[in-house]
Amino acid sequence: MTAKAIVDPRDNVLGRARVTDTTELEIFYGELAKRNAGAFWKRANAIEPWEPETRYRPTLWRYAHMRDMCLRAIELVKPDEAGRRVVTLLNDSDAGRENTAVCGWLFSGMQAMRPGEITPAHKHTASAHRFIMEGKGAYTVVDGHPITLGVNDYVLTPNGCWHDHGVDAEGEVSIWQDGLDIPLMNCLETNFYAVYDAPAQAAAFPVNDLPQSYGGAGLRPEGIAAWDKAYSPVMVYRWDAVRDALRNLAEVSEGSPFDGHMMRYANPLTGGWALQTMGAHMQRLPGGFRGKAHRHTGNVIYNVAGGQGYSIIGGQRFDWQTHDIFCVPAWTWHEHVNLDPVDEAFLFSFNDFPVMEALGVRIEDVFKDNDGRQICAL
Amino acid sequence: MTAKAIVDPRDNVLGRARVTDTTELEIFYGELAKRNAGAFWKRANAIEPWEPETRYRPTLWRYAHMRDMCLRAIELVKPDEAGRRVVTLLNDSDAGRENTAVCGWLFSGMQAMRPGEITPAHKHTASAHRFIMEGKGAYTVVDGHPITLGVNDYVLTPNGCWHDHGVDAEGEVSIWQDGLDIPLMNCLETNFYAVYDAPAQAAAFPVNDLPQSYGGAGLRPEGIAAWDKAYSPVMVYRWDAVRDALRNLAEVSEGSPFDGHMMRYANPLTGGWALQTMGAHMQRLPGGFRGKAHRHTGNVIYNVAGGQGYSIIGGQRFDWQTHDIFCVPAWTWHEHVNLDPVDEAFLFSFNDFPVMEALGVRIEDVFKDNDGRQICAL
């Protein structure tokens, strides 16, 4: 977390620290140190940069490679020994390796399960959500609510909820991406963990009761127990419905110059994010879409839900195809391109925007030069 | 609005007015009257009843009859002379006739339109919503947003929005039910009216842009202008989606003993009602459903969206079938029965619950005797 003490010519101005150290001051600094204190001006310019400088780097993980890694993992370790046989995605930076982070204070991993296997039931303060990439018969149980999972579905396992996962005996090997805010919870010193007193929860509710109760568009069930949780009762967002909603939007809206047509996975009782600490989107880039660049506070991890294209992130081009994963660090210019002139592409993504918004620091900047597009360093 | 000065034996108790008038008091009352004043104890028991006594009566309108009336109305008067060729539903009570009210401070009417006809554009402080009963090619334009309308769709024309309606030249005669809070707005002395400077609005947005943007279940569009209105951006709720949502709910929930499976037409950005002053529901009574009785503050007007059955309202049985309309006045016991042992029945309804909730007076009571069911006065 050490900020660099760069000598920046912009710092030579009233309102920035420009003290020349003297012998007397050095003595003073020593006395301060003995009292658990320091001179602010020695660190001020370093800890108050003109703008954020991310410690993370754009990184891409090819599904072709990572899928193999996941399948090897389930060969090599037993589920009851590993708990979760997750392959962790580590940002290509010291911060990523140090914080076990995919980008920012977010964790991501990929997890494969074979038919009949389960992940033991547990809970933690960290919130989790998952995006299904392949397989059949996968399911999760969240606080007693069983939820079935299909390809490109997005599912919540919110903070503090008991959860276990599995694949039906008649299913197929299933692979999904996990997103969690474990690094944030550790960073904030708020991470608690508990294991359930049985390997798996018994179903306390009918299968898919929450999505079937709350998943009607613009509708809210009456006459059942009031929902008093801070997270979305929808719990799972089905791919077919999301894709259709994006196509409906595309028929009536030009969409965003940066993101094409984009839907937030929302809490229909508040309009806000589905979880308190992480958000998620599905976006549709029309055939031939060539997005413009912007940057913002907050980190985004993408999973290509379909199609092929590339993104220019911090001046560097990253080509992607289905189920490749890549990330955009905070305050880094980025733009997306769909390489197919006709077919749409879909990008799933998750982010820490809810944190930025809750703390009043969601800030955005639009790239103005070169018709809004970065000059790519090939 | 005069409350009855009934002599109630319960009033003979400390805390109720029990003054015996004297000559001296009569003189005093006369002097008060000269000063625009009165003696509270003369009116207290009347204006502070032990519980509400509605001025309205349960009333039923048969679609078979009312449909004829609507069709005759469009024969008899020209659209540009009548403005809206609406047949008004008047509660079978003095209050209903006096206040032009269907029940409580709610207005309802039925409106037929022929292909190629329009209702001239106008706006008012009163909020309106509509439930389509038959026809093809009907549409409305709300503040420049064109919206197509199909049978059993529910559509909003919120307070203060310009709106005009029509049926496409290639459509069919269309009939819908209007619900408005005109009586409430008059009662509160807040009703403003304006006519548009053209017979109809030009489309300022693509057809169905709002439902297609905001009608995705649990999804919220990003990258388009933020919604800053107090009403739901969904604007129209399609019958197919509502019916499917109710069936999904029915698979996982027993529903309410009073209302079976029930969905509120909600604002997905708040979870609240779609309009500020009127709410609406669609409910599904499973085959053989025999509901229990309850009563509550607030008034409800039902439109049978499908099936046949009866409701016992204030001890009186009202048989209904598709598109019959009936009402339940405030604080009146009511229960619903689906006469078909197998097929589901659907009741659309609208109400003034948002007013009750906003003012802190939504109160409910459950019928306890006779296993929760009224003894019906045949």
Place this chain on the structure above:
Amino acid sequence: MTAKAIVDPRDNVLGRARVTDTTELEIFYGELAKRNAGAFWKRANAIEPWEPETRYRPTLWRYAHMRDMCLRAIELVKPDEAGRRVVTLLNDSDAGRENTAVCGWLFSGMQAMRPGEITPAHKHTASAHRFIMEGKGAYTVVDGHPITLGVNDYVLTPNGCWHDHGVDAEGEVSIWQDGLDIPLMNCLETNFYAVYDAPAQAAAFPVNDLPQSYGGAGLRPEGIAAWDKAYSPVMVYRWDAVRDALRNLAEVSEGSPFDGHMMRYANPLTGGWALQTMGAHMQRLPGGFRGKAHRHTGNVIYNVAGGQGYSIIGGQRFDWQTHDIFCVPAWTWHEHVNLDPVDEAFLFSFNDFPVMEALGVRIEDVFKDNDGRQICAL
């Protein structure tokens, strides 16, 4: 509630009803009537006026007179017979007398109590608040919380709370103004009433516990039970603090051209109104203040807390001095003048603005001619 069927030349326009009745139509109307129905166009222009026309009239009650009436009331009737020996203020209009209303759907009365007397404990759905005009030793008990009352204090007895009042044996005759929404609750058919099982509540909390816990400016107590009510926990707003706050505001702000310096009695946990259905203000008119005219939906009842001046309401001048009470009906032009060139004047007032806001119909209009001031009809 019957709206007048005025023939207005503005109605001769597309978008208003302009049907000429025929014999055929008369027959049709007759058939509609038999079916509890009517022709909308017959009533449309009447129930959809171009703008609100109030049924109430500006009315003023002189304290000199009303005080006498209150004192005679407590001579003439016994407290346990009358329940509340309130002199009701009736708007000088049919609507006022019919609805037992001071203005709009608001009730107001004046109540005197002698030392040692009590008003028996009861509760009702209607909300109440009170403004103390004279006396010593008055108190109220609200849901077990005892609250002492001084001159120009403003106190809440919210909907559904048990409450009783009294004056200490060592106190002096006390007079206050009551404001309630009884007419609104009756109009909405939501009024319930109950008497307590003892003449007075025992104190369940220390005297003034709520104002002393929640009455710190910009402060909120921690470590005590969370406040979960829809009304303000402050309960009583003391005159000294309100007056000082207004003077503080006056030092840094020009105030409003209509109202001078004005403070809302607010709920410090929400910033909103102290009660859900009625609001209240104290405003300060600087010496020589000559306000401009505006009008708005909603009704306001004033009680002169100090000073002398006049208000022009609907073109009519009403002179006032301390503790005179007057009202401004909905959508009626009004402006206030402080006749003293140096000394400030204070107006307490209460209103139904929370209802207007909750239902989305708080609308205001500014008088533009004659430098913003009405021509007064002397």
Place this chain on the structure above:
Amino acid sequence: MTAKAIVDPRDNVLGRARVTDTTELEIFYGELAKRNAGAFWKRANAIEPWEPETRYRPTLWRYAHMRDMCLRAIELVKPDEAGRRVVTLLNDSDAGRENTAVCGWLFSGMQAMRPGEITPAHKHTASAHRFIMEGKGAYTVVDGHPITLGVNDYVLTPNGCWHDHGVDAEGEVSIWQDGLDIPLMNCLETNFYAVYDAPAQAAAFPVNDLPQSYGGAGLRPEGIAAWDKAYSPVMVYRWDAVRDALRNLAEVSEGSPFDGHMMRYANPLTGGWALQTMGAHMQRLPGGFRGKAHRHTGNVIYNVAGGQGYSIIGGQRFDWQTHDIFCVPAWTWHEHVNLDPVDEAFLFSFNDFPVMEALGVRIEDVFKDNDGRQICAL
């Protein structure tokens, strides 16, 4: 930020990682590393601790010492060279020194200014607040609003606001404590900085206009521009009013067993915290108060506003007197004792609870053994 990979006997359970590494696995780990990936089970127990383990230590700074340091700082460096001649308080831990943090992700410093001196105007994404410890004539200007500052006043300089400080030429040397969320903003990569184009802002509003407009207890000004900021409009909370509010509370409430009588500096328009990322309290420990122990997520930094006593923090006793500063790290047991048997003591404190609450992780635990009090390690 590296979490320790402790071997904890509790980890030998289903639901925790218990994989025995093999040669084959080592090879696999190597391949993962090449692809910016890792095996989750290698890190799982470390990054998902059973409960939080803070990286910070309780630390106390004596005012007697720190005051000297502050006065020396203003001797040794010129205001226009240092920008802010702040003595930074560094938690006695690696994390504190590394993150320039007083505790958690909070920064604190002490700042002295001489009459006639100013701190140049600037702004930053980090939020700041200040607690005045001694002096006369200090002031701040926040977005053009001048605010005077007295001893024990608490003042806001919210995120993104231009601010500069000074002491009047006729004033006295003034010392205050600064609290900021600079470490959090850096940690989240959201910190922006800008210098004003003049050394100091010109007053754009009357002196103390905001506290004088919004500082009335339970009152809200009307007729002035609506407040649309996410922070409290009160801006400065005066010591006299805070002390009196606490004494009022003490008369009617026993207070909390942990904190005595305690008031949150609140936003009167929301009831929430005055700033989005940092909260603050003043608490009153009655004479002889001997608090019980609890612990919670979130960090607290105390400044003794008056009196003398001690706190046991993580089993260690810290004695304190007026204007000593000390901190309680996250999830650390703590209890407070007022050593004076009669006189009250006051503790000002600030915290990161708003972050904990906004992210759904404000969690508390009560110490149950030994009548709720820690056994102090002397």
